[in-house]
Amino acid sequence: MDLVDLHTHSTVSDGTLTPKALIQYAKEKRLKAVALTDHDNIDGNEQAMEEGRRVGIEVIPGVEISGEWPHGTLHILGYYITKKTKSQNHLSQLQKARFERNLKIVEKLKQSGIPITFEEVLDEAGGTQIGRPHIAQVLVKKGVVKDLDQAFHRFLKKGGPAYVNKFRPTPEQAMEWILEAEGVPVLAHPFTLYIKKSKDLEIIMTKWKGFGLKGIEVYYPGHTPLQEQMYQNLAQRLELVITGGSDFHGLNKPDVDLGTGYGDMKVLYACVESLKKCRDEIRRKTREID
Ligand code: AMP
Ligand code: FE
Ligand code: FE
Numbered sequence: 001m002d003l004v005d006l007h008t009h010s011t012v013s014d015g016t017l018t019p020k021a022l023i024q025y026a027k028e029k030r031l032k033a034v035a036l037t038d039h040d041n042i043d044g045n046e047q048a049m050e051e052g053r054r055v056g057i058e059v060i061p062g063v064e065i066s067g068e069w070p071h072g073t074l075h076i077l078g079y080y081i082t083k084k085t086k087s088q089n090h091l092s093q094l095q096k097a098r099f100e101r102n103l104k105i106v107e108k109l110k111q112s113g114i115p116i117t118f119e120e121v122l123d124e125a126g127g128t129q130i131g132r133p134h135i136a137q138v139l140v141k142k143g144v145v146k147d148l149d150q151a152f153h154r155f156l157k158k159g160g161p162a163y164v165n166k167f168r169p170t171p172e173q174a175m176e177w178i179l180e181a182e183g184v185p186v187l188a189h190p191f192t193l194y195i196k197k198s199k200d201l202e203i204i205m206t207k208w209k210g211f212g213l214k215g216i217e218v219y220y221p222g223h224t225p226l227q228e229q230m231y232q233n234l235a236q237r238l239e240l241v242i243t244g245g246s247d248f249h250g251l252n253k254p255d256v257d258l259g260t261g262y263g264d265m266k267v268l269y270a271c272v273e274s275l276k277k278c279r280d281e282i283r284r285k286t287r288e289i290d
């Protein structure tokens, strides 16, 4: 059986393995293909692809963009980004918003009496893009909280005392940016939208399909069997591609392993073949227009 993982993070965002080490680990895990999908950032893709060619594993250059959503979390995955300069302008804007937000979070923590500095957070991130998990790790190391989960619950989660909002594109904008770069937009972990009823989700998915959404991440460690079934049915009804991934973050999500999630996830190579069909279709269309 050829297995793949279509959702992973490296040190370029909030994972703990470098893009190169991530691909080596994927090889060790005998995966046939792996997609690197760092938050709001594509800087690791070259390195990952180069390592993929070296060790003989298919690497899909990707990204995960956080979008505006009233309750819960909305993430759109983009696969096979090729027009890097087009996407880079948008991503730079997100990276700047993220940087400013991080400063404000640290400021809020300081104001509530926690001795934390921005330099400590920078060190934790190892000089690359900072995410809330890095701030959470500093709080763990200082003994303020016992683990990352507690850091989020007590301080960093949406609505928490150190939460700071940042600019996010609308879902439609996020999909447009991905399509502009010839990427394939896929809705990540749909359960975080907090939409319980299949009918309600179908209405939104139908609208987003009109904006270019091509797939739904059906296989995901946080999905219950019922949710998985619901998203699978929805994808089939709307003729959207079914994908899946672990959302591997290395030690920043210690219970989640590459390829298998909590231990029993299986994503087949057929998902990659479907994504490639979408990719070819998108390329054909954009190149006709160009
Ligand atoms: P950011 O993109 O900087 O806003 O940070 C969001 C990231 O925090 C997500 O992508 C997750 O990796 C991580 N995260 C969210 N909630 C938790 C949690 N309860 N425990 C650990 N990590 C979390
Ligand atoms: Fe993350
Ligand atoms: Fe996500």
Ligand code: ZN
Binding pocket: 007, 008, 009, 064, 247
């Ligand atoms: Zn992710």
